[in-house]
Amino acid sequence: xxxxxxxxYSRLLGRPPICVPGMTPTTISGKLLSATLNAGFQIEISxxxxxxxxMLESKIxxxxxxxxxxEGVTLNMLFLNQHLWNMQFPHVQEMRKAGIPIEGVTIxxxxxxxxxxxxxxxxxxxxxxxxxxxx
Numbered sequence: 001x002x003x004x005x006x007x008x009y010s011r012l013l014g015r016p017p018i019c020v021p022g023m024t025p026t027t028i029s030g031k032l033l034s035a036t037l038n039a040g041f042q043i044e045i046s047x048x049x050x051x052x053x054x055m056l057e058s059k060i061x062x063x064x065x066x067x068x069x070x071e072g073v074t075l076n077m078l079f080l081n082q083h084l085w086n087m088q089f090p091h092v093q094e095m096r097k098a099g100i101p102i103e104g105v106t107i108x109x110x111x112x113x114x115x116x117x118x119x120x121x122x123x124x125x126x127x128x129x130x131x132x133x134x135x
Contacts, residue, residue: 012131013103015042023076024048030059033073034066044076044106047084053091060100072103074131080109089120093127104131 009017019042028049036043045063050056056075063073077088096102105124111134112120124132 030062074104
């Protein structure tokens with residue numbers, strides 16, 4: 001299609017500069033996540049609604065089966081929930097290194113210290129995550 005708005009965001013993601021932010025329980029739905037991606041918009045998978053690594057892997061598999069091949073996903077990870085963070089942080093890196101198309105991560109619900117933020121940003125960049133945000 002024709003580009004109507006050109007921003008750093010739209011150039012990075014190849015999508016309109018609109019994001020459907022991750023929020024439990026809304027962006028847990030595989031149907032909503034897939035439909036939003038198929039419509040050409042960015043959406044974050046709500047990490048807060050995935051209590052096990054298997055749940056998260058299953059959701060990403062569902063999205064892959066219901067979107068065009070190679071479609072990337074973004075995960076909204078709750079820094080405030082240290083149980084989920086400690087489970088998801090290393091697992092997201094492992095999945096990305098294994099070729100699962102995780103394009104982005106949003107670190108949400110709390111801001112890490114500058115030292116920790118640097119550690120997280122470095123780890124995500126090293127495993128191939130394309131965009132990282134804080135909210």
